[in-house]
Amino acid sequence: METLEETFKTLAIARRLQPSEPTYILDVALQPSPSGSSAALVAVSCSNRTVRLHHRETLGVHGEFKGHTGRLCGVRFAHGSPDLLYSGSADGTLRCWDARRPGSDATRVFRSEVGHAFCSFDLSSNDTVVCAGTEQVGEDSFLVFWDARMASGKPEGKQPGLLGVYTESHSDDITAVRFHPRVADRLASGGMDGLVNVFDLSQGGEDDALITTRNCDSSAGTICWAGVDGEQLLCLTHDEGLHLWDVRQLDSDDPLTLLSASDARSLVTLPDGHALEHFVGGAWLEWAGQLQVVGGTSKGELHLLECSGQGLRAVRSLTDGHSATVRCFLWEPAGGALLTGGEDGQLLQWRAGATELQGAQRDTLKSTSAMQLKTKAHRKHPSKRNNT
Known part of the structure; x- marks a missing residue:
């Protein structure tokens, strides 16, 4: 098997797709496939409030789902039931779709209180609990929990499946929610208040469940579990800070800080x-045993970085792909391919040693639509009042 360095060294564009309608690609998810079948689907959330499905191998459009009325905050496939696809939105709903039926209505709709706008969500590793983080409501922000197996399309009244709400752990928009990849009851959250919290949901009430809190001294942008056993937690802030903690000793008052920088761009020396x-974000590459951080530029350049307690090391720069800011990326299992999407509307598939098919569309679509102008800012969280 190729080493990670060899894989990175020969990465090249294998497929390129840019739909005729110019929309930002905000998030990407890959349908689980035990055998790695090429028949699996890729889901992307778009700035026009749709969730689009693509064929994994060709990136061809398979269909789309419509229903959200506010900007989307992510997409997730269920782990054990890969035909179930979840999406979250500032319209105050999480929706579950049947990926076998593009264009159909949501099979489940999750709601909480009127006035809640969701800006992050995730699904537990055993697919039983879904959690969403809200924008600030008055002086409060909320982590809302549902039984993922129960929901209703009813817009009012008691919501079936609603398990409870945490109200005290954050005081500003909850911008990131991530369940542990293997421990179903372990949840991390990050907010614009600078706090990164880790919960053990098996303990019940919020006070008992909160087992450690870290302060990243800025607005948390993305968080990521890392390490062989998920013993590390990475936080990237909206102003380019980076913090890596060892959270194995969760009963300690001071989990070990492995790496911390208020502006981590200064830790990187790039070639040429x-x-x-x-x-852009971070990801633990289980197949490589490495924590990767991806950086970029407004012109679409991508920089793959190895992250450890020793700092950041530039491994490979990817150019001549995107022409605008990259918003999301995803490695397929075992490093089969890297998927990237961004503000140029393009969905790219990178593979080691690939040669891009002839005739692939390379033109950049430009739009001055109000929707794109409102969602143009990359690292700053969108305005609470702007629910496009």
């Missing part, structure tokens, strides 16, 4: 005079 403008 390239500049790192922002971080």
Whole structure:
């Protein structure tokens, strides 16, 4: 098997798709496939409030789902029931779709209180609990929990499946919610108040469930579990800070800080005079045993970085792909391919040693639509009042 360095060294564009309608690609998810079948689907959330399905191998459009009336905050496939696809939105709903039926209505709709606008969500590793983080409501922000197996399309009244709400752990928009990849009751959350919390949901009430809190001294942008056993937690902030903690000793008052920088761009030296403008996100590459951080520029350049307690190390820069800010990325299992999407509307598939098919569309679609102008800012969280 190729080493990680060899895989990165020969990465090239294998497929490129840019739909005729210019929309930002905000998030991407891959349908689980035990055998790695090429028949699996890729889901992307778009700035026009739709969830689009693509064929994994060709990136061809398979269909789409419509129903949300506010901007989307992510997409997730269920782990054990891969035909179930979840999406969250600032319209105050999480929706579950049947990926076998593109264009159909949501099979389940999750709601909480009127006035809640969701800006993050995730699904537990055993598919039983879904959690969403809200924007600030008055002086409060909420983590809302549902039984993922129960929901209703009814807009009012008691919501079936609603398990409870945490109200005290954050005081501003909850911008990131991530369940542990293997421990179903372990949840991390990050907010614009600078707090990153870890909960053990098996303990019940909020006070008992909160087992550690870290302060990233800025607005948390993305969080990511890392390490062989998920013993590390990475936080990237909206102003390009980076914090990596060892959270194995959750009963300790001071989990070990492995790496911390208020502006982590200064930790990176890129070749050929390239500049790192922002971080896109982080991912633990289980197949490689490495924590990867992806950085980029407003012109679409991507920089793959190895992250550890020793700092950030530039491994490979990807150019001539995107022409605008990249919003999301995803590695397929075992490093089969890297998927990237961004503000140029393109969905790209990168593979080691690939040669891009001839005739692939390379033109950049430009739009001055109000929707794109309102969602143009990359690292800053959108305005609470702007629910496009």
